[in-house]
Amino acid sequence: MPPSEETLADPDTPFAVVELSRAQRNAEFLAQRMRELGVSLRPHTKTAKALPATALMHGGKPGPITVSTLAEAEAFADGGYTDITYAVGIDPHKLPRVIALLRRGITVRVLLDSVAQASAVTAAAREAGLRIPSLIEVDCDGHRGGVLPEDPALLAIGRQLHDCLDGVLVHAGESYFATTPAAQREAAAHERDVAVAAAQRLRDEGLYAGTVSVGSTPTAHAADDLTGVTEVRAGNYVFFDLVMAGLGVCRVEDLALSVVVTVIGHRPEHGWILTDGGWMALSRDRGTANQAVDQGYGLVAELDGTLVPGLVVTGASQEHGILTTRDGHPLPDLPIGTRLRVLPNHACATAAQHSGYRIVENSRLVGTWQRLSGW
Incomplete structure (x- = not known):
């Protein structure tokens, strides 16, 4: 919308407000940090879920993104985004929507942590006659989903995915409870080490692992060495909140x-x-x-x-x-x-x-x- 003469005293309350200058500053800070560390930034759209906010995170033009729903993937594809990671474990029932996006020329990576999901992906890919790029979720801290990096299931999933395997994805969810800079740096280093080790295990078995994806808002801001990592995901940082301020990640x-x-x-x-x-x-x-x-x-x-x-x-x-x-x-x-x-x-x-x-x-x-x- 074009500028108006309205002020914050005009619309009916309650309503959500974004301070544009702060969001821009937050976005530019992390983008510069990732450039300095030599990795790609794949912002997570799950916080703002708005195309203009995501544009801020990529300097005003479409770039690689992470989404938490296929509705986001579809809307961002309509908005010109062509490189999307759907970072929630794939439900086989949703694969037709993924395939529809792939057929539009949109790269959509799916996430999984079981042989059953991998079997569903490869069967759907075979039937559709296309590759469904897939990331194996690796658990680095017991926070949520993922296969342990030393678990034989990692290789079994990789072998089942075969040509659909694209790499590994790790999320240091416990970093949201790391209350000191040292603890956040440790979480970032551990996240990196687990992701790199899991990718190397796959490669040692002759399996492809081109993508090594890590990230959370705390670890993205704390990391000082991302050797072996190809991309970082974070999303909360465009707005930040009191949890992040309480951790000292922001003011x-x-x-x-x-x-x-x-x-x-x-x-x-x-x-x-x-x-x-x-x-x-x-x-x-x-x-x-x-x-x-x-x-x-x-x-x-x-x-x-x-x-x-x-x-x-x-x-x-x-x-x-x-x-x-x-x-x-x-x-x-x-x-x-x-x-x-x-x-x-x-x-x-x-x-x-x-x-x-x-x-x-x-x-x-x-x-x-x-x-x-x-x-």
Whole structure:
């Protein structure tokens, strides 16, 4: 949309806001870091799920991306993206949609960690008469899916994939609980070592492993040596959030996403300020609850982004947010109708509550970004 005369005081609340300058700065920082480390950046679209946000991550033009749904893959293919990794274990029922994209000339890599999935992929590829490039998910920290790098299943999957094998993919999910720079560097090094070792095991058996894919927002920012890695995936970094700030991966000042809410009531006997921003606007994510500082459902700022001292969203029902203070701060005088911005715990979860984003520069709304949805 072209610039308008609207400000953050105009649209009905709650609504999601992206600070364009912050998102650009976040995107450019990691892109430069990957250039310095000599690896390709394959941004994950799962946080913003918006074509303009992904364009920021690639300097304004399509490039290699990671998606979490085939709906994203299809929408980004329509938007000119031709090199896509679908980084969720493949359901054989979804292979016809993958094949349809491949037939359009879109490279779509699928992810798997079992012989059963590999068998389904090779059967579908044989029937379609084309190659379905596939990555074996390797588990580096027990966080989620994947085959262990030393497991005989790694080679069995590789042999079953045969010509469809494209390489390995590793995700250091436990890095989201690494609370020091040293721990994050260690997670990044371990992620790299596991991925490189798994790829080498495949190669030693005469199997192809051209892609060695690693990444998470914490490890992407902590890595200092990516020898043997071909690409890094990360997505949260374009917006960042309070979890990342709590880990020290970014500063609160780097958070590009917020939700504008309005004060709708007061309960002085409880020390509460009520807003129209409940969990339907903020999500139920409590990702900072186990960190050194629990940020409730989000920190509260004025419309210009200045944090309100000590004010936190400590309660959330469907359409109501409850603000309280901590650390001895007095409850501020915020009359009915006052607009505030809430900085989220988890950008992916908060963004998912909204159909799009209002884009702001210097407190003025300059456009909107539509958000993709569905699977």
